[in-house]
Amino acid sequence: AYEPLLVEKREAAVSPGDSEDAPLPDDLTRDSLSLPALAEPELARHYTRLSQETYGVTSGPFPLGSCTMKYNPPLLEDVAADPSAAVHPDRPVETIQGTLEVMATLQDWLGRIGGMDAVTLQPPAGAAGEYTGLLIAKAYHEDHGNDRDEVIIPDSAHGTNFASAAMAGFDVVELPSAEDGRVDMDALEAAVGDSTAALMLTNPNTLGLFERDIEAIAEIVHDAGGLLYYDGANLNALLGRARPGDMGFDVMHYNVHKTFATPHGGGGPGAGPVGVVSDLAPYLPEPHVRETADSDYELYEPERTVGKVHGFHGNWLVLLKAYAYIRRLGDAGLSDASAKAVLNANYLAEQIDLEIPYGPFHHEFVASAGDRDAIDVAKHMLDFGVHPPTTKWPELVSEALMTEPTEVESKETLDQLAAAFEAASAADAADLDDAPRRTTARRIDQVEAARNPRLSWHAFDGPE
Amino acid sequence: AYEPLLVEKREAAVSPGDSEDAPLPDDLTRDSLSLPALAEPELARHYTRLSQETYGVTSGPFPLGSCTMKYNPPLLEDVAADPSAAVHPDRPVETIQGTLEVMATLQDWLGRIGGMDAVTLQPPAGAAGEYTGLLIAKAYHEDHGNDRDEVIIPDSAHGTNFASAAMAGFDVVELPSAEDGRVDMDALEAAVGDSTAALMLTNPNTLGLFERDIEAIAEIVHDAGGLLYYDGANLNALLGRARPGDMGFDVMHYNVHKTFATPHGGGGPGAGPVGVVSDLAPYLPEPHVRETADSDYELYEPERTVGKVHGFHGNWLVLLKAYAYIRRLGDAGLSDASAKAVLNANYLAEQIDLEIPYGPFHHEFVASAGDRDAIDVAKHMLDFGVHPPTTKWPELVSEALMTEPTEVESKETLDQLAAAFEAASAADAADLDDAPRRTTARRIDQVEAARNPRLSWHAFDGPE
Amino acid sequence: MTDTGRGSPYAPHTAAETRSMLDAVGVDDEEALFDVPNSIRFDGQFGIDARSESATRREARRTLARNDDLVSFLGRGHYAHEIPSVVADLASRSEFLTSYTQYQPEVAQGFLQALFEYQSMLVELTGLEIANCSMHDRATALGEAATLATRVRETAGSTVLVPDLVREEQRAVLENYARGGDLSIATVPTDDGTVDIDALEGIIDEEVVMVYAENPTVRGTIEEGLETIGDLAAAHDALFCLGSDPVALALLEEPASVGADVVVGDAGTLGLGQAYGMGHGLFATREDFLRQVPGRLVGASTDQSGRRAYTLTLQTREQHIRRERATSNICTNQAWVALRTAMHVAWLGPDGLLELAEDCVRNARELAARVDEIDGLHAPVHDRHHFREFVVATDQPADAIRDRLAKEGFAVHAVDEHRLQLCVTDANEHATDRLVAALREVA
């Protein structure tokens, strides 16, 4: 059912100057303020309805490629809701030893999981992690007297890689993929050089393929004096099977909201901790947490720190949830998560008839909608009660349906997903045009939204 | 969407004797046990879907007469979730002073609100409160050498009144209503006598009418040697305006899940504290809480206690929620709740065209569906996104629609309700027969359910 | 939300809306709508101060903080098992929490299905064919069993037999039910913590309408003669009512297999945790008694489009229809706790539930052995298998030990002058080392 905007239910205006005992002179206060004015029961109904119009992981399968929409255990929320966790960032360190112990432990665990020597928890998201890693690479090269202003990125990489490189002040060199969907070694040889600051790589890549030549890639980049950056978006494919550090990566970020089950929250908050090899540890953001000789914890400024990428200590509550998840699973649980994630992707792929041009894939695969528009197929999948995969990307596959079921789906829900894939991709043109039909909103006009931007309820003040 | 049963998703059996290190000899253990075997993500989806197929107060208006479906503030849940509240009933009293202080305070507040001298919190529901009150009346009369085995109950009373009287070992004398929907004074005079243990009354009664002659009623019953019992189901009509104790009632119960906003939980738990005048205080259930001279709290056995009506101390967590609600509202909030509850009922009645034979009513009214079947009208109201009123009761009104909107509805939602009343009662026969159409399930076959009882999933083991 | 002390924060009316509604009704103010004689008008002054939301929360927290922070080793009919976070999360969804008894099943399919699943789990656990949606608690369920017995027994009779080891509080509740139903309670002696079968044989006669036994007992002992008790009851046309809980039922003898006609207990043992005795009454019985069962029943049916649907059924047994001839006065029950129990059982699954139950035996046995090694303590007192709990004989006065343990942060029960009782579950087993160390100090 259509839910009105808060202001359409009841609105009221106040004027700070109006009250007898106004605490400030008129010239320091605003004239008026007009906001929704609802009682709590009305708000409860409003947001309950809005929640029911939102598809989450608890609604059904959510196989978005490279997003790792796994189940978010309420255990994590309980741990994060502990009132003892609600501390102020200016508290003296001796009064927040609990928080610092959690952070130091998480740093240690992430280091073990990635094969990295040191980890910062400060970056508040994956892209912030990329940016942090690149700031570290930049500082490292500057320190070593190298003027390296290029970052090499495969054409199949996540868009954030490019944007983060730009933000950190690098030029981007795009690396075409080889025919097998992996890094083109010749192109890489050609691309690296004295200007190469780093190569950014996802492994397995966005097609789900493991870069088998990763050791050779590392050698090429390292020989050229560059660093190897690992984009952790796909780490859920490899837990316990291979570690970026062992592959030759120098810097990596972790997406705890992907691999370690902290909830996506409709777009965030996440957290993007960054791990580095020991040579790069002096460059980590400040402050950094470490254990002292007497088992206490302290904050310190790494010797050659790149400074800060978050105003405080990053997304603490999210980090706390990741800590709880890793502790709950332990070695066997983490390894099993990857085993089942990879099995699920392979099983699902086996159940659908669409072409999957590249393989062998791991936790995700990219199918092609063929002569159908991938977006149409996705929209029609909504009618079967599942969330569709990521569409039209990566571009290596035409009409791509980039699919990552994660380990939390059962054979039953994978079969349900497969049925939705089949039904949607077999539908006739009229049905596809008309999809979705069973959703809260029917197909939404994106062109209108962009041509005539209405970005707040003030846009509805006049006649609509 | 249809949600399968848990066992239909995955089931597994275990046999206690099978394990190597079984801790008990075979002859003390069961043979096997077969239960749903699902992982947490699957359960989360199952129950999320089931919740979305359930209409609660946060879904929309819920105007069930005599049920007082008011908004249940999450504040109350937060208070009850305090880990300090999770105590064992066998804890020594000196280690649970917090719990006892809450209980003593709630006893005091309920006493003030009802005009009663002492209050027990032990009855776990309204009907248990009635039963407790009648046990007290019985013990009181026995103590005074009176052999009184009749309880007088108006024909319009809640069904629990009759059943509770029977459970307490009384004979029920049904009192017909007068033409104005209130107690028939002549009939009452005729009914009372040496056998009268008590008269049970709801005030305002189930038609929403205040028994204006309550003082005369009390005199008649008291003169005959009987006690006056107040059914607190409709107390939300009178908060701050009139108190049962002041009207002449000797015993009453409170429904904290009605008047004091503790959630109904799909049928319970509630709590049905019982208040009594000082003469009856010695008969309260044991143990009872009281403050000591040095501001501590203790449990004691009232001198002439009727014993126990709950194995421990009643529904503690529910009582704690009621305590928080009363504290949040205070005098003005409680009085305002009744003011708005009564205003809402009168406003809603004003907006609908159906006949309302009795008045002036307070927090609820009983409209008649006229020549329509009240159940049909109710089912069709579901199609307009609201919950219908209670149907076919009280029987004084033909095709009754017993309606109590409570104070939490706004003018807007009352207008929405009124529109649903109007549309449903004006619908043609075919539409009524076919209603509801927009609900999870269509009209359900009650006859089939009763004739061929299938009360567990084991009923589906064979061919369905 | 600036209305503390000014009115109900949960009534959404603005002054203007109130005004227009009053106008529509045709009165000047709300007071005019109260048809209450002046002689009994009340001035609204209860003397209860309002608080802001945060002050309410703070005050409640401060008050509850007067409860000492103790690790509890208490049991005796109210047990704590660890509640998975997901149970609280799902059960607190407002659609579940704020809904009503399912009198409009078309918009309550979710809760009805959950209750149907609850019933089904209890049917599986008890082996009986019918389980209702819940009674108030174990004690009231026992009372209802006694009144059921009077309704279904073919010949007259007025005695309910109860072991001497039943909690006195439960017996007190039963006594009130018995009084209303013209029943009397007689006691069956126990022998070393379980029913004395010979004594029972001597006592039972045609006057007996119901025999009650518990497994495990309030002392944690596991009954070994249930089948004999069942046979004795059957031979005298008495109902056999067995008290248990859903954890114990997963491991111990299936009630149906020992001839139980009714099973009662606290099903809140799973799903709710320690709540000062709050729980919910498990009530299961045989199909023969279908029309006599107290409490609500959810049944499967079909809807107008032919699909499976759930509804409350056989409501003609209930008070709102049958009034004084109802099978019980129960109306509001403990549905939401039953929902939590079902969620907890489902979370555990058969493996998890059985393991939890087996640990109740293993942990009690292990703790008893460790306690027995302490000078001045002897455990278990009863030469029986135990479930969760056991009795400890003490050389020192039991009260003194209990009080000293409270100072050390532990709550234990003193049975009598020289006996303690200890209960261990997954909720406190992490503290057993500390308890044993403390016992070593204070015993």
Next chain:
Amino acid sequence: MTDTGRGSPYAPHTAAETRSMLDAVGVDDEEALFDVPNSIRFDGQFGIDARSESATRREARRTLARNDDLVSFLGRGHYAHEIPSVVADLASRSEFLTSYTQYQPEVAQGFLQALFEYQSMLVELTGLEIANCSMHDRATALGEAATLATRVRETAGSTVLVPDLVREEQRAVLENYARGGDLSIATVPTDDGTVDIDALEGIIDEEVVMVYAENPTVRGTIEEGLETIGDLAAAHDALFCLGSDPVALALLEEPASVGADVVVGDAGTLGLGQAYGMGHGLFATREDFLRQVPGRLVGASTDQSGRRAYTLTLQTREQHIRRERATSNICTNQAWVALRTAMHVAWLGPDGLLELAEDCVRNARELAARVDEIDGLHAPVHDRHHFREFVVATDQPADAIRDRLAKEGFAVHAVDEHRLQLCVTDANEHATDRLVAALREVA
């Protein structure tokens, strides 16, 4: 759920299902699916022990209990206001919590509408026409404002002016953004806690692309010359970026009315509470910059049936489409915190929010007056109006007072050798009497 240490408790596969899936795929075991050279195969031994759910909860609680239980009077950019219970309840509904960025708007209308409402509230509070869905935090929002300035300014230039009183951590973040964007930061002096307008006039020139100011400042002072700052910035074709928060915005001068081009701040000040600095970056700006705004924007549109619907819009600004030419690298933002902020604003309503803001002035004024009466303390140091917090001059060393207060259960900030800072909101005002008493003891 008996699988602790045996596998992921959140993977639902039974052994039989795994087997049949492996068969369908045509491999013997999962390991065969990993296309990883042996040379870099890892053995899975991280050395991290698994824990049961309850043990995980217990361990986390025990670890966090190492945080001292202090009443915080800290502020300086991270503020605590009381969160209504209903906000946590609604925000934790799993549909909100577990959903993704709304790339399929047809099944995300609820979250999109909530974000649209969030944007609308910030538009109202700032007076600017556009607010995005959130940046990571206030500091990154400031950094994004600086890079926006370089994109929208008509002439070249490379200086960002920042008051000397800005938190050094925020400035450090800005410096990294500046470095990537070839900008440099210059400092504007302050005079008695607010921007020295004369000094600013002297410094500002055509090189300046953005002038930043805060209201209130990190010392709680309220700026009085905002309009002048705005005029100066405009006169030099520099953006005027104002730092604030949603509570202050409800009372203090509307940014648009003083010429602000961008407003940044921590919107998590409402809805989230103390979270060790976690919050979410408020970012609002003028309509002119629509195509240059960083971050996600929700817009209204219509669906195929002509009804109003919401969708992420103008995505061509974003990294997943424009890659290195995007307006920002931001992808995952703080949407769920924005949801909570919107809920909290809606709960307060205009009256409640204004009252909360006014109390931030009144309570700070009152507490300063009370502190000023204590021997050895002088407050407020700055002769300005204050919001929430103020600086206190101390005769004793400030560190010593801070440490002694910590022992008494209070956390306060030592600005330097002889200055403390105190922050008072609805979340700690109940403890001001105790704080004053403690200050009297230790000052």
